[in-house]
Structure formats: structure tokens, C-alpha cells
Amino acid sequence: MIREIWFEIIKLKSQKKNYIVLVGHMLFLGLCYLSFKTSKLHFIKRNLRANQFDVDILDYLDGLFFSRAGLMPTFLVLMPIFICTLAGGVIAGEIQQGSLKLHAGRPRSRTSIVMAKIFAVYNLNLLLCIYFAVIGVLIGIALLGYNPTQLVFPTGFKLGNDITLMTGPDALIRYFCTAFYYSFSLMALGSVALFFSTLFNSSTAATVAALTVYFVCFIVGQLPFAAEIKPYLLSQVMNGCGGIWLAEIPWHRLGRNISVLAFYIFSFSLLAVCSFNVKDIK
């Protein structure tokens, strides 16, 4: 199984389209830096004044602040698109290309083929999440320096109007915990995309279907009458790690979100295995 996973990673590594996300991330960081420099964070100042906080935000504008600001858009917009493309193409893309016929015509079970692909996607996703997290911090510190005292602004995570001061290492640990949470949450979306990849014979169809599920969940989550189902919606639980930044981490809520994500991963992976086992590879 480990060899099969390794082979899958080699295949994914060889596909040039999978490197587009790296370019996208660099472009994103570049534009973020330009925005930081030009706006001087007036929007946050206004928000702080409105909530009667007497803090000069510019004192705390450093590399870690920058990397935190770039975290959510990277993991909630850029990476979902990437993970849908990646997982949506692993089976449907190979069917389209024709190589799956060669692969499935060898003495290996279809379950092991799907499992190897799931683990390969998760590995690559985890590597990319770590890469984005590390590169965000490094570029941030290189461009804006490092302040040992960090101002954390939870309203950015839609968690009320509190602000917290914490040490640099504390903020860094929470930053990487957030990145790991997102890597896990992205795998839930990856499992959905992989399931669609077993249903369709076109990687585009699988990718679009998975992205549609994600954005439909996101839109439904914004509706006022969806309050009861909101905590279980994919987009909602994927972004359910804001509590990590609070002074008192709400472990119960965090645990529930991780459980829901695990349920998503398990159910859709199981569906993918079942669907692929009965699929005609034409």
C-alpha cells in the first residue's frame, strides 16, 4: 500500500497543473503586501475605534500579523479550488487520459487503488498546507519584521469584537495549529471531490461538482433560516477553527467540528470506494 501511495504521489508531482497553486499563492502574498503598504490598515483602525479600543495598529503590523491575515483566504478560497482540482482529477482524469485501464488491469483491488489515491491526495495537501504556512511566515517576517508581542484580532475570524495580546511563540503555535486544522478540513472537501471523481468520467465535471457543493454550503450558511443546520455544513466546519485564537480555546466546539470533518472524510471516502468498485471503466 505504501508503494502504491508513493506511486500516486509521483504521478501527482509530475502533473504541471498542480504547481499553479504555488504561483497563485505567491501572487496572493505579493498583492496582500501591496495592499498592507497602501491601505495602512485603515479598515481595522476604523473597526477598533468603533469598538472603543485604544490601540495603534501600526505598532503591531509585523510579519506574523501579515501571515495571519493571509491564512484564511489561502485556506478557504485558494486551497479549496486546488484540492477540488487535485482530488477531482485523480480518478476521472486518469479515466479521461486512459491510464486507469492499464492500472486497473493489474492484480490490484479497486479498493486499494482508491485508498492509495486518497492517502496521496492527503499527503500532498498536508505538504502544501505546511508549505503555505511556513512560506507565509517567512515572507511576512522578511518584509515586515517580527514583533515579540502579537495583537490578535479575533473579529477577523468573526468571533466577536475582542482583541488579545499574546507572545510571538504563542501566536506562532496557534498559527500552525490553524494550518493543520485547515489541512484536515480540506481533506473533507477532497473526499467529496474524490467521490465525484469516481462518478464522472471527466475531471472538470468532478471538480465543478465538488466546488458547487462547497459554495452551496457556504451560501446556505449565510442564510438566516439555516441556523440549525449551519454548524454541520461543510464550509462552516471547514472554517471552524477560529476558536484557536481566543484566550480561552473552546475545545468542545473545536472537537465537534473535527468530528464532523472526520465524518465527512469517512463517509465520502467510503462512498468513493463503493462507487469505484461497481464502476465500468470504459
Add this chain to the structure above:
Amino acid sequence: MILSCENLSKRFGRKLAVDGASFDIDSGDILGLIGPNGAGKSTLLKMIVGLIWPSSGSVTVCGYDVYRQHRLAMANLGAIIEWPAFHAELSARTNLKILSGGQGKEYEHRLEEIAEFIDIKSYLDQKVGSFSTGMKQRLGIALALLPDSRFIILDEPTNGLDPGGIIEIRSIVREYNRQFGTTILITSHMLGEIENICSKVVIINEGKIIAFGAMSELLENETCVELVADKIPESAAFLQHTADEGSLPITFVENCYDKIRLEVSRPCAAEVNALLVENGFKISSLQTKRKDLESFFMEKTNRKDSL
């Protein structure tokens, strides 16, 4: 028995792609599977390899059921179905490793052996994306041969090749069968190739198997007469008239301009000769020939009129 298909059927919605196909292959045979486009050849092959689930019937490879004992059955089978699609950005060596799942010293030794046999050794470390059509076909054949299978399926291995490439692939297939006694199932639209290479043939049309047997037996029963006469158009018209009347066992008359070709249901060369001479035609040559696979195929698939 290397391969046994019993009453194999596949339905896609309302369309019955394969309808009750039953045939088997013995060890060491080279079997040709032929049929018009859309006849169900690829669907049948995909069911044999376990890529498509049959609607009914069963397939066994070396005694193992392809669906219930897939891994055991596939361990004895190497197959290239349709176009061999490799990962273009990876080298030939990596592609073969990933797709065959091979490893260890024994695998490396086998790879070197096969690469030499197929003549792709110097290309193993090049990216497949840079390969020509012929090289990709060779690589596909290498992949089918690599697992040291007892049974190999090659689906149109000469597709897109130039005449030199076709001859090379033909000699590889023959030589491999001769040296190692491997059973081979091959499909091609080049019926001359199939006739040259195969010992048995299966003809499939509209999902149904319409002929199956040893090449020599199938074609032995089918004879034709070729003759050269002085007035070919008139002779051909006369023979056609005779055939229509039913006084001779002629089933088809073909005017080939420099000769006349007659398909007959029983040997009747002497009667044809006598009849033509009696009616004033001069015959310079007359011979009985075994029907070739092309004519046999055309007749079985009712395509004679379209010629």
C-alpha cells in the same frame, strides 16, 4: 484452458453491446478477435480484464474468476486495451514500474530482458511524452509482457504504425509466442495480419459471436475459384447468370478486371471450366484457392455488397 468466456453479455442502457459471447482459448494459442467498429470487441476485452462488469455470464483466466478472484486472475494476464495511455511527464522506466507494480531484483532483470526483446532499452529513461506512436505501442507491449503472464491481450497493437513497424510488431508477437509458449489474444482491423499471425479466430458482429474456430478449419470449408478468360466482362456476366439460375454452386461472382473470382459452396472448378468452354469462352488459367480471412469476414458480416 487459459481463457473461458461463458454466455458473456453486457448491456449499456438499452443497447446490448455484447450478447451471450462464449469462447475459450487453449494454452499456446494465438487468437484473433475481429469485428467491425462498434461490434463489441473492446467491451468484450474490458470484461475479460475486469474493467467492465458483465450484465450476465462469467469469465475465467487460468481457472480464476475475473470478478471473484480478480487479483489471481490478473496475475496471469497482461493486457493493453485500446490505446496505451502512459503518464507523459514520467520516464518509460517509471511508467512501467508504476503500472506493472513490479519491484525487486527479479523485476529489474525481467525489465532488462523485455526491453531488449522489444528493442526499447535505450529509451527507458526518456520521458514518454517525447515518444513516437510506434515507441508508445512498443512500450505498451512491454507492459503487457512484463509481468511474465501466461496470457496476453493486445488490442490493435499495430494501430498508427508504418509498414516497418507493423512487421516488427508482428515478429515480436510471433517470436514471443514461439519462445515462451504464451497465449495471445490480439485484435486488429488488418485482417491479413490476423490471418498471418493467429491460429484461431473469433468474429464478433453487433455484439454476437458469429464465427469461432481454428483458422485452418474455418477457411478450409470455404473455397473460391479464380480464373482468367479471354472476354472477362462477358464471362463474368455469364457466370453471374449461371449462379442466379442455380445450376452451379456459385455464391458470389467478382469481376477483378484482370481475372474473375468465384466463391463457391462446394468444389466445382471442373464444372465451371466445362461450362465456359462449351459456351465458347477461352480459359487461360483456372485455380482453386482457399478463401482468405478478408472475404470470409466480409461474408460473415454481410458486407459483401458494400465492397
